[in-house]
Amino acid sequence: MKIIAYIDKVLQIIYDYIIIISGSIVTILIMTGAFMRYILKTDFYGSEEIILIFGYWLYFIGSISASRSKTHLNADMVSIFTQNPRIISIKEIIKDLLSLAICCVAIKWCYDYWSWTIALKPRTSVHKIPYYFQQFPMCLAFFMWGFYLIRDCVTSFLDLKNIDTKVSIEIFKGRNA
Template sequence: MENFVRNVKSSLLWRWLINLQKAILVLTSVFVVLIMCTAVLLRYVFKSDLFGIEEIVVIAAFWLYLVGSSYGVYEKSHVKADIIPQLLPLKAQAFLSVLVRLTMSILCVVFSWWAVDMISYSIEWMPRTTGLRIPIFISQTSILVGYVLMSFYSIIYFLEDLGNFTSLYRKDQGGEQPWR
């Protein structure tokens, strides 16, 4: 299991996904800032408006937020409450980490499945934005992409934590009781 995790984390796919996410984050961030600056300039300097600008910003913001969330899972920098685990012994921390990663993996996979259903429905019925008539599935696809990436990273980190936990448990076979 440790070799599998190590191979995945050193693979071309892993590096490519990270670079793709970084590129999407930079491009969408710059795009949102530029479009908002343009909107402010047009509205308050030229007393004009750019029709449908809010719809475009929302789509870019969806991609920024969901890809940013998946990148946070990759970095293990997402919001979490970790005071209680710090008070536990090392083996209990490892076990709790396995439980948390398993729960997160399951939830991300379920949300990915729901995102597939949502996009399928949107493609079937093809709802569109009110102004520019942009298909809704374009922004909804970011939800699927984000949760699939979160699922992938969560499963890899679950396997990594499971390997760490089992190695701690194996080290303890010498005499000390597990969970102390």
Template structure:
């Protein structure tokens, strides 16, 4: 679990700061673009592609932070329907295991997309920023989300063990 503590520290300091800067750049880009076009009558070429790159990274960094906090959107109706804590933990464990498989596929696909972008050598039209810069955000998010899902799976297994141990002790 030391690895996750280090990742948490890095995410809080580095990823959070980068996400904040990316969010500010997106807002500033929109303000500058709209002001230039609407008020000044000037078309600023390339602002949209800079905004797009910042938005992609902002969104993927947000996904990493949501994974860290286990704060993704969930349709978790099981605790409403079922009152047995063990069943709830088992369902959460199964959902986490399925999520790990899907995140692993996401890692594979985003890696293939990045490799394809590297091989093609495409870039944005105005500033010639390599397309792989944006696509690297997908792979980065997929890797971190997978790592945090593994952490969540370990937590779920430990919660189930703890629940079963408490149940065994209560029966004695």
């Protein structure tokens, strides 16, 4: 387990660097484009292509980081209506399994899209950058989302098992009191 925790920590450091670097590049490119257009009265031709690539990396690596830390937006209404840990745990299992099923479909679509793009070899119109540079972070994000969802499913099942064990111990203690 220590090796998995170490790999996870290293991956988060890599995500953080990619997010910082790509966010900085997007900011610098937008500011440079605005400076060139409004101050120098010239155009930064093709800047949108470069911004789009780094924007994809920023967005999708950010989503990986959110999946890892379970900080995606959610609308958890069950915990408002009940404090029963077993019901909340079952809800978590259902949520994680549904999310994993959706993620598997998204991974399949990404694979199909990636394969189609590789076969066609499309490029951006100005700088002739292959499209797969901007599509790779999307595929990586769904793959890593699936990895973290598997982790979440296992954790949810273990949490339910621990709740059931605690209830069994409490019932046993109650009978022997």
